[in-house]
Amino acid sequence: MQTSTRDRIVVTAARLLQRQGYVGTGIKQIAQEAQATLGSVYHFFPGGKEAVAVAAIEHSSQEFAALLQQALDSDPDPAAAVDACAGQLARELRESGWTDGCPVTAAALETLGTDSPIQQACAAALRAWEQQVAGKLLRCGFAAGDARDLAATVLAALEGAEVTAQVTRSAEPLRTVGRQLARLIRSYQAPDG
Amino acid sequence: MQTSTRDRIVVTAARLLQRQGYVGTGIKQIAQEAQATLGSVYHFFPGGKEAVAVAAIEHSSQEFAALLQQALDSDPDPAAAVDACAGQLARELRESGWTDGCPVTAAALETLGTDSPIQQACAAALRAWEQQVAGKLLRCGFAAGDARDLAATVLAALEGAEVTAQVTRSAEPLRTVGRQLARLIRSYQAPDG
DNA sequence: TGCTGAGTAGAGCGTTCGTTCTAGCGATGT
DNA sequence: ACATCGCTAGAACGAACGCTCTACTCAGCA
Numbered sequence: 036m037q038t039s040t041r042d043r044i045v046v047t048a049a050r051l052l053q054r055q056g057y058v059g060t061g062i063k064q065i066a067q068e069a070q071a072t073l074g075s076v077y078h079f080f081p082g083g084k085e086a087v088a089v090a091a092i093e094h095s096s097q098e099f100a101a102l103l104q105q106a107l108d109s110d111p112d113p114a115a116a117v118d119a120c121a122g123q124l125a126r127e128l129r130e131s132g133w134t135d136g137c138p139v140t141a142a143a144l145e146t147l148g149t150d151s152p153i154q155q156a157c158a159a160a161l162r163a164w165e166q167q168v169a170g171k172l173l174r175c176g177f178a179a180g181d182a183r184d185l186a187a188t189v190l191a192a193l194e195g196a197e198v199t200a201q202v203t204r205s206a207e208p209l210r211t212v213g214r215q216l217a218r219l220i221r222s223y224q225a226p227d228g
Numbered sequence: 229m230q231t232s233t234r235d236r237i238v239v240t241a242a243r244l245l246q247r248q249g250y251v252g253t254g255i256k257q258i259a260q261e262a263q264a265t266l267g268s269v270y271h272f273f274p275g276g277k278e279a280v281a282v283a284a285i286e287h288s289s290q291e292f293a294a295l296l297q298q299a300l301d302s303d304p305d306p307a308a309a310v311d312a313c314a315g316q317l318a319r320e321l322r323e324s325g326w327t328d329g330c331p332v333t334a335a336a337l338e339t340l341g342t343d344s345p346i347q348q349a350c351a352a353a354l355r356a357w358e359q360q361v362a363g364k365l366l367r368c369g370f371a372a373g374d375a376r377d378l379a380a381t382v383l384a385a386l387e388g389a390e391v392t393a394q395v396t397r398s399a400e401p402l403r404t405v406g407r408q409l410a411r412l413i414r415s416y417q418a419p420d421g
Numbered sequence: 422t423g424c425t426g427a428g429t430a431g432a433g434c435g436t437t438c439g440t441t442c443t444a445g446c447g448a449t450g451t
Numbered sequence: 452a453c454a455t456c457g458c459t460a461g462a463a464c465g466a467a468c469g470c471t472c473t474a475c476t477c478a479g480c481a
Contacts, residue, residue: 040458040459054341055251055338056249056251056252056337056338058251058252059249059251061437061438061439062439062440063437071459072458072459072460073439073440073459073460074442074459074460074461075458075459075460077440077441078457078458078459079458083439083440084439084440132341133340134340134341136340140333140337140391141334141338143391143394143395144249144333144334144337144391145248145252145334147247147326147327147329147394147395148247148325148327154395161392161395184404184407184408187389187392187400187401187404187405188404188405188408190388190392191388191391191401191405192384192385192388192389192405193388194387194388194391194392195385195388195391196380196384198333198336198337198384198387198391199354199380199384199387201336201337201340202340202347202350202351202354203354207380208380211377211380212380212384214377215377215378215412216381218412218415219411219412219415222411222412222415233428233429254468255469256468256469264429265428265429265430266429266430266431266469267430267431268428268430270470270471271428272428276469276470277469277470
């Protein structure tokens with residue numbers, strides 16, 4: 036067995052959470068698709084379903100952070116990098132049949148009223164990704180305030196575009212938003228920025 | 229009894245769907261909170277839970293369309309109108325304790341893989357809202373292509389900002405995105421647009 | 422007075438949920 | 452050889468799920 040049972044549970048749970056949300060994903064389904072048994076799940080995660088979900092979200096958070104960093108580093112120009120990032124999201128979304136969107140949105144929306152650790156994990160993921168974008172902008176010479184505002188906008192727009200793309204089963208929203216975000220970023224680099 | 233039983237079911241289902249998603253909302257909960265009985269629900273909606281959800285989403289779609297139109301009409305300048313729209317969303321979100329976000333996102337994300345009527349209702353709602361924004365831009369003299377791209381970006385960004393605002397329990401993402409969207413729109417009105 | 426049909430009321434169906442439980446496996450240490 | 456321990460395996464629990472079903476109320480009408 037190449038991967039450990041625990042890892043298989045986390046990875047499987049992450050994928051299912053991404054596609055079906057928290058309530059829509061059952062512990063038994065996770066165990067079955069991870070080729071583990073119920074006993075194993077509760078052995079590694081005595082905290083039950085919620086603990087599995089938190090571990091899965093943290094896994095997804097780091098996994099996407101790596102992809103995001105790679106896309107941001109792909110071009111020295113931040114506007115082009117953000118556009119590339121949107122393109123990357125569009126490509127992966129299409130390849131997955133429009134099912135694998137943002138790995139935390141679905142779970143986050145379902146646990147909003149509560150102050151569950153799931154919600155906190157999702158918030159932490161969003162904050163970390165935003166920091167990555169802001170860091171790229173800072174390194175490119177943007178003012179701190181501009182970098183913060185732009186990073187928040189970039190992340191929100193990409194998030195929304197991904198949802199729209201999933202619902203309409205089209206890559207166009209992501210492509211369009213990528214172009215518009217690039218334009219917005221460049222507007223700060225213009226002479227009268 | 230002022231409102232009809234059917235209307236109470238639809239309105240209650242819409243609110244619950246918005247907050248808890250499709251899977252997280254039970255038929256019995258809808259019936260209870262709507263002060264109706266299970267028999268009444270299945271009397272008015274022989275299609276069961278799915279039919280209730282579709283009716284609720286269509287209701288939410290029209291309700292939000294009215295609010296959106298009102299915000300868009302509040303200012304002749306499209307950039308200011310979009311910013312006002314973001315502000316309006318931020319205000320309502322805070323007043324609801326960060327629970328009442330986009331009325332279709334949660335339900336849409338849960339039914340993505342499927343081709344259920346719920347997913348189609350959500351897609352129709354998004355398309356209708358985008359058309360409203362595009363219409364405003366067209367009326368303000370924007371080129372058709374620009375209006376379409378901007379409308380898609382505005383809607384995606386607002387959608388994403390609302391999710392971010394809900395997860396972080398802060399109005400700032402919506403305020404920031406509103407300002408940045410206004411800037412983006414104005415960049416098309418500049419002399420070298 | 423009795424019929425009809427819309428709407429109300431809720432018991433109960435089979436299924437699935439998250440969780441707990443006991444039993445057992447195989448590798449390791451002594 | 453034996454005990455220990457990490458892990459696997461799945462039966463079983465109570466609760467909740469969506470849905471079906473029968474019984475009931477009550478207004479309208481001849």
